[in-house]
Amino acid sequence: MTREEKSQLISSLTEKFKEADHFYITDTSGLTVAEVNKFREMCFKKGVEYKIVKNTLIKKVLEGVEGDSSSLNEVLKGTSGIMFVNENANAPARIIKDFKKADSKERPVFKAASIDSDLFIGEDKLGVLAGLKSKQELIGEVITLLQSPAKNVLSLLQSGEQKLAGIVKILSEKEK
Numbered sequence: 001m002t003r004e005e006k007s008q009l010i011s012s013l014t015e016k017f018k019e020a021d022h023f024y025i026t027d028t029s030g031l032t033v034a035e036v037n038k039f040r041e042m043c044f045k046k047g048v049e050y051k052i053v054k055n056t057l058i059k060k061v062l063e064g065v066e067g068d069s070s071s072l073n074e075v076l077k078g079t080s081g082i083m084f085v086n087e088n089a090n091a092p093a094r095i096i097k098d099f100k101k102a103d104s105k106e107r108p109v110f111k112a113a114s115i116d117s118d119l120f121i122g123e124d125k126l127g128v129l130a131g132l133k134s135k136q137e138l139i140g141e142v143i144t145l146l147q148s149p150a151k152n153v154l155s156l157l158q159s160g161e162q163k164l165a166g167i168v169k170i171l172s173e174k175e176k
Contacts, residue, residue, distance in 0.1 A: 010061055013053065017065040020049075020084035021116070024092040025072070027109040028052070029079040039099055039108060046091045049084040058082065071119055075111040088136075089115045093129035 001009075017023065028036055043050040055076040062072060083092040096110055110126040112119060120129060133141075 006057070009053075010057060013051075013057065013061045014065055016049070016051075016082075016084055017061055019086070021086045022089045022092075022114060023085070024083040024096075024113040025058075025075060025111040026081045026083060026096065027078055027111055028081050028107055030107050031105070035103065035105075035107075039095075042095050042099060043083060043092070046095055047085065047088070048092050048095060050081055051084075052079065052081045055080050071121065072112055075121060080111065081108070088134045090130055090132040090134060093126055093132070096126060097130050 028039065031039070040050050055078075058076055058080060059073065083095075085091050092113070093110070096108055099108065100106065110123050110129075112121045113125070113129060114120075115129070115132075
């Protein structure tokens with residue numbers, strides 16, 4: 001790779017890191033080409049972009065974008081792939097878990113993630129990240145919680161209306 005190609009790749013990666021709200025770093029070494037392609041397809045279907053990039057290039061890009069990326073240097077060994085996602089921060093974690101479950105493999109290995117500038121490092125954090133709720137799920141829960149008291153009041157009013165009508169009917173029948 002020439003210097004010009006490297007500089008172009010670094011500038012395009014820098015833009016990706018700036019545009020993406022969240023990114024994950026994985027290790028797909030040990031997977032066959034077909035398995036990596038299947039993993040890429042799963043990512044594509046969920047709106048996650050996946051690229052395999054040299055660790056030295058990732059380090060250069062992160063120094064310019066993230067500021068203090070020294071804690072990520074320990075995970076940038078071996079083969080590294082980057083998953084970029086904008087809205088749904090848990091999508092890459094769920095993709096990794098689903099892929100492992102479907103093929104009963106130990107790969108891809110989760111190395112690290114940056115979610116809203118918080119770093120999560122290590123395979124043990126994958127379950128936590130997969131359990132995160134998306135923005136839409138949180139909004140749905142809040143709306144449900146807000147609607148719940150109103151629904152309870154309406155149901156009480158409606159049941160009271162039926163009870164009142166029943167009482168009036170019984171009283172009118174007694175008078176006859």
